[in-house]
Amino acid sequence: MISLDRIRNFSIVAHIDHGKSTLADRLIQSTGTVAERDMQAQLLDSMDIERERGITIKANTVRIDYVARDGQAYVLNLIDTPGHVDFAYEVSRSMRAVEGSLLVVDASQGVEAQTLANVYQALDAGHEIVPVLNKIDLPAADPERVKQNIEDVIGLDASDAIPISAKTGLGIPDVLEAIVHRLPPPKGDPNAPLKAMLVDSWYDAYLGVVVMIRIIDGVVRKGDRIKMMQTGAVYGIDKLAVLKPQMQDIPELGPGEIGVFTASIKQVRDTRVGDTITHEKKPCDQPLPGFKPSVPVVFCGLFPVDANDFEALRDAIEKLALNDASFTYEMETSAALGFGFRMGFLGLLHLEVVRDRLEREYDLDLITTAPSVVFKLHMKDGEVRDLHNPADMPDLTYVDHIEEPRIKATIMVPDDYLGDILKLCQDRRGIQLNLTYAGNRAMVEYDLPLAEVVFDFYDRLKSVTKGYASFDYQISEYREDNLVKMSILVNEEPVDALSMMVHRDRAEARGRAMVEKLKDLIPRHMFKIPIQAAIGGRVIARETLSAMRKDVTAKCYGGDATRKKKLLEKQKAGKKKMRQFGKVEIPQEAFIAALKMDG
Amino acid sequence: MEDWRHAGFGLYIHWPFCQSKCPYCDFNSHVAARIDQSRWLQAFQHEIDRIGALTEGRILNTVFFGGGTPSLMEAATVQGILDRIRATWTLANDVEITLEANPGSVEAGRFDAYAKAGVNRVSLGIQSLDPDDLRRLGRMHTVDEAARAIAIAQSTFDRVSIDLIFARQNQTLSAWRDELNCALDFGTSHLSLYQLTIEDGTVFGKMHAKNLLKGLPEEDLAADMFELTQEITRAAGLPAYEVSNHARPGDESRHNLIYWRMGDYAGIGPGAHGRLTLDSARFATEAERQPTPWLDQTLTHPGSAERVERLTPEERAAEYLMFALRLKEGASLSRFQALRGSPLSAAGLAEMIDLGFLHQDGDRIRTTETGVMMLNGILRALLADRLSAG
Numbered sequence A: 001m002i003s004l005d006r007i008r009n010f011s012i013v014a015h016i017d018h019g020k021s022t023l024a025d026r027l028i029q030s031t032g033t034v035a036e037r038d039m040q041a042q043l044l045d046s047m048d049i050e051r052e053r054g055i056t057i058k059a060n061t062v063r064i065d066y067v068a069r070d071g072q073a074y075v076l077n078l079i080d081t082p083g084h085v086d087f088a089y090e091v092s093r094s095m096r097a098v099e100g101s102l103l104v105v106d107a108s109q110g111v112e113a114q115t116l117a118n119v120y121q122a123l124d125a126g127h128e129i130v131p132v133l134n135k136i137d138l139p140a141a142d143p144e145r146v147k148q149n150i151e152d153v154i155g156l157d158a159s160d161a162i163p164i165s166a167k168t169g170l171g172i173p174d175v176l177e178a179i180v181h182r183l184p185p186p187k188g189d190p191n192a193p194l195k196a197m198l199v200d201s202w203y204d205a206y207l208g209v210v211v212m213i214r215i216i217d218g219v220v221r222k223g224d225r226i227k228m229m230q231t232g233a234v235y236g237i238d239k240l241a242v243l244k245p246q247m248q249d250i251p252e253l254g255p256g257e258i259g260v261f262t263a264s265i266k267q268v269r270d271t272r273v274g275d276t277i278t279h280e281k282k283p284c285d286q287p288l289p290g291f292k293p294s295v296p297v298v299f300c301g302l303f304p305v306d307a308n309d310f311e312a313l314r315d316a317i318e319k320l321a322l323n324d325a326s327f328t329y330e331m332e333t334s335a336a337l338g339f340g341f342r343m344g345f346l347g348l349l350h351l352e353v354v355r356d357r358l359e360r361e362y363d364l365d366l367i368t369t370a371p372s373v374v375f376k377l378h379m380k381d382g383e384v385r386d387l388h389n390p391a392d393m394p395d396l397t398y399v400d401h402i403e404e405p406r407i408k409a410t411i412m413v414p415d416d417y418l419g420d421i422l423k424l425c426q427d428r429r430g431i432q433l434n435l436t437y438a439g440n441r442a443m444v445e446y447d448l449p450l451a452e453v454v455f456d457f458y459d460r461l462k463s464v465t466k467g468y469a470s471f472d473y474q475i476s477e478y479r480e481d482n483l484v485k486m487s488i489l490v491n492e493e494p495v496d497a498l499s500m501m502v503h504r505d506r507a508e509a510r511g512r513a514m515v516e517k518l519k520d521l522i523p524r525h526m527f528k529i530p531i532q533a534a535i536g537g538r539v540i541a542r543e544t545l546s547a548m549r550k551d552v553t554a555k556c557y558g559g560d561a562t563r564k565k566k567l568l569e570k571q572k573a574g575k576k577k578m579r580q581f582g583k584v585e586i587p588q589e590a591f592i593a594a595l596k597m598d599g
Numbered sequence B: 001m002e003d004w005r006h007a008g009f010g011l012y013i014h015w016p017f018c019q020s021k022c023p024y025c026d027f028n029s030h031v032a033a034r035i036d037q038s039r040w041l042q043a044f045q046h047e048i049d050r051i052g053a054l055t056e057g058r059i060l061n062t063v064f065f066g067g068g069t070p071s072l073m074e075a076a077t078v079q080g081i082l083d084r085i086r087a088t089w090t091l092a093n094d095v096e097i098t099l100e101a102n103p104g105s106v107e108a109g110r111f112d113a114y115a116k117a118g119v120n121r122v123s124l125g126i127q128s129l130d131p132d133d134l135r136r137l138g139r140m141h142t143v144d145e146a147a148r149a150i151a152i153a154q155s156t157f158d159r160v161s162i163d164l165i166f167a168r169q170n171q172t173l174s175a176w177r178d179e180l181n182c183a184l185d186f187g188t189s190h191l192s193l194y195q196l197t198i199e200d201g202t203v204f205g206k207m208h209a210k211n212l213l214k215g216l217p218e219e220d221l222a223a224d225m226f227e228l229t230q231e232i233t234r235a236a237g238l239p240a241y242e243v244s245n246h247a248r249p250g251d252e253s254r255h256n257l258i259y260w261r262m263g264d265y266a267g268i269g270p271g272a273h274g275r276l277t278l279d280s281a282r283f284a285t286e287a288e289r290q291p292t293p294w295l296d297q298t299l300t301h302p303g304s305a306e307r308v309e310r311l312t313p314e315e316r317a318a319e320y321l322m323f324a325l326r327l328k329e330g331a332s333l334s335r336f337q338a339l340r341g342s343p344l345s346a347a348g349l350a351e352m353i354d355l356g357f358l359h360q361d362g363d364r365i366r367t368t369e370t371g372v373m374m375l376n377g378i379l380r381a382l383l384a385d386r387l388s389a390g
Helices: A020-030 A048-053 A085-096 A113-124 A143-154 A172-182 A307-323 A348-361 A415-427 A457-464 A504-521 A560-577 A588-595 B037-054 B075-088 B111-117 B131-136 B143-156 B173-185 B203-209 B219-235 B254-260 B291-300 B313-324 B333-340 B346-354 B371-383
Strands: A007-014 A060-067 A073-080 A100-106 A128-134 A195-204 A208-217 A225-228 A234-236 A239-243 A247-249 A258-262 A276-279 A298-304 A328-334 A338-345 A366-368 A375-379 A384-387 A399-414 A431-438 A441-449 A470-481 A483-490 A500-503 A529-535 A538-545 A578-581 A584-587 B009-015 B059-067 B090-101 B121-127 B159-166 B190-195 B240-242 B245-247 B264-268 B273-278 B281-287 B306-310 B358-361 B364-367
Touching (some): A007 A020, A007 A113, A007 A172, A020 A060, A020 A100, A020 A128, A060 A172, A060 A239, A060 A258, A085 A195, A100 A113, A100 A143, A100 A172, A113 A128, A113 A143, A113 A399, A113 A470, A128 A143, A128 A172, A143 A441, A298 A348, A338 A348, A415 A431, A415 A441, A415 A457, A441 A470, A483 A504, A500 A504, A504 A529, A504 A588, A560 B273, A560 B281, A560 B313, A584 A588, B009 B037, B009 B254, B037 B075, B037 B273, B037 B291, B059 B075, B075 B090, B075 B111, B111 B143, B121 B143, B143 B159, B159 B173, B173 B190, B173 B219, B190 B219, B219 B240, B219 B371, B254 B264, B254 B313, B264 B281, B313 B371, B358 B371, B364 B371
Parallel strands (some): A007 A100, A100 A128, B009 B059, B059 B090, B090 B121
Antiparallel strands (some): A060 A073, A195 A208, A195 A276, A208 A258, A225 A234, A225 A276, A239 A247, A239 A258, A328 A338, A375 A384, A399 A470, A431 A441, A483 A500, A578 A584, B190 B245, B240 B245, B264 B273, B358 B364
16 A cells, blocks of 8 residues: 555646647657657547547546656556546546646647646646647747636646646656646545545456445455446446556555456446545444436437348447447337437537447448437426437427527637627627636636537537637536527428527527428439428428429330349439438438538 | 330440540540450450359340441451350341541551451441531541442441531531532442531540630521421432431331340440340449440459449339430330330420420320421420439
8 A cells, every 4th residue: 555645646738639649659758658669649548539529538548657856656546537528427427536736838839729628627626737838839829928827717827837748748847847746745544444435437348347436444455246226226246447548456555546357347338527435344433425327318319221230220329329328219100211229418528529439340331310409398287308309399388488408618718709709609699607818818708508519519609710719518507598490301301300409580590590400411303202390380581492404315225125124223222312202312421411501 | 015126135345545636526435555456355355254144045136346446456356246246146147237437548458357357238438528618527538449448348238327527617508418419329229427526535526615616507597407408318318317317218227226126235345325124124334435444354253344223113114215306207106105114294295295396196296397396395295294303
């Protein structure tokens, strides 16, 4: 067991691209934790998607042995936290598992919205924070301005900020010293009953479920019988290890230490992030505060492009569910898209990550329906129903009113783009809460409907600000509004997969945009096709797709009969990739593209 | 009466060589450095003997030399083939013997000899009357050469047809009108007017896939050009009798009518297709596409370079409809039903009539002016119940 004063636990708080993962790699490398030849860029982000997108989804950890300038050996535990709002709860648990944070800010850019949210989480967890100015080697670096920016925006003393270049390695030794001398050691009582926090868990093909824990009090040893206080489940610890970042077996873990164990746990679903782990026989009396079960907020339908892939999709989802307990799924049948699943996610990024993994790791082609949020339907008989899918909207005569989730959004943006941001938020039914300046950067806070944000808000935000804005949000409350279900009719037939909940005042504009888009996406047929948006029985927007005029083979002689017949058969086979609605065939791409709307 | 006798019996001879390959062409054509024409003649004669034995006693209505570029054949080769044909079958009194020719000066020099060998109709691949477009289409002749070749052909043969391609890159409606009027001024009695089609496997096909083929007309402009074509040729007295073919009444291509009216035809040469009715069964034949293997196999074992497949009633009926509806005269419902053993889908027919694409007049169905441009869709609708079975 390591003495508490030789342990430092920390996380790194940074905006995407500000160099969090590069710094982590440098720390690991410069302490010799990983041999040079085993280094690959961004060691801790182990999923392809994480590496590609430069984001962290699962918490990762590494134990670093470091001999400080004072000659003492220290154990530094770095928890690399998810950097995205979708995983805010996971971040908050990771933050509770450590005592300090490095706040990494790009010396040429400044503090971003996401950084801010995570800094608040760190402050909330009582962290000591060490500001680090990265990319100091860039010509555009302006450390003094950025220090001022940190002080203005966060209110943190940045005078001792450490200038570094994670890329070149400049300043890395200073960071290691600061971790030892400026961050506090953990507290804890080795003689108290075991109390450990479940920080994260994941599925390993060889080991089963691996659980990451932070020991608060007591000592855990291999072979111990432990109990999860929220679920009540009891397990025997098969393997106890620390991550360097590969697993290295260890006989025991004491207060302040971070490690992993396996215990023949079948599914990640059986573990809850934030749960308290104690001994079965001699339990602690109180669980750790702050536990929350994860609740999906964004829903969408996922359907296989090829109906024959439904079973493969089910398998893939079940396998992914082994490792990610935070999404929900249930079977859904759509007249348009056949059999698929209605899935719930922590947020849009989570949705994209899960979908990408299904497509990539399981080689599936999927159709994603419009992301939707959970509306609360207050029925006239007093019942309150959750509406996950606009297609399930009951007849309005039974509904008294509808509530939708609202968010508090924080957007940081160079003031050149402020006008565009305000307009965008206004267009999305936003209510401005606050507007402050730090230097030439504005920070706006908006109260927005989540439904408007899941609908390509990020894309719009990025495009109107050329990527200079940063955005973060948290769910605030459910609130009543004038919401209606808009249906789309193609050749007089409703297409359920395209129906959506919209605000009454925005329905015309949304409906118009949708029918115009569909007019371009649906190929011409032999007859003209009306495309309509409707609320109940009332049409609010209409376009007409004109009939095809020319579809004839120019040359057809003796030798062409066989070929012509094959061509007609091929065209017929090609239609399998289309979805049939009455007499109209709608290509798969139309569903996907129709949901990506501008404005 | 056997079904094929509705339309007669023709012979197609495929000469698979060209001087160069045009970027739009997906016909079975090859560029070869040396061609031993005497060996080719011998192979064609073997095939004529073989097919003659299968079709003994028939009267031959038409012969068609296609390619490739048949006008690269020496006159002696054409003569040798036609002599053997005359020795094998009785020729109809009005036999039509067509040869496809490039309108270059070298080819025009052979016209006289071809006529002496028995050719009485030529089909000239003019393609365009615009010098830039001719180059873009990979054609080796100039506009002047084309005009001279047409004049020589007209003074040499009974009947002359010219081919043009429209809906070319950056072509406007008015440019096509001018070009078509110029072409009509040559005074030929037959015109084949094809919309440029981008075929997979051709140079244009590859360029198109890479988005390098700019300025191709959109569907609406192509449709306008097609409609204009109908209007102009009708006014000039050469109305369309088939989707892309226009003639002074009586000067239609009799050989091609055998295809469209579904008569019998034997195909000789690399990649040639045939349809022969023997003992009431109809067979589809398809020859080896590569010239050298076809030649070697045919010389050693005549007939060995050909695949033969017996057509089902379903296939015969489908082919009939595909071809017959291309003609202005349309298709016969009773002939279709006799071939298939069951009538055409009434629902599909009613739908196409309802959409204004087909017109029914007793036993005959014909495409309307809008319908002719939608023939592929019409065929899919009419044959939808059976296509997958075929």
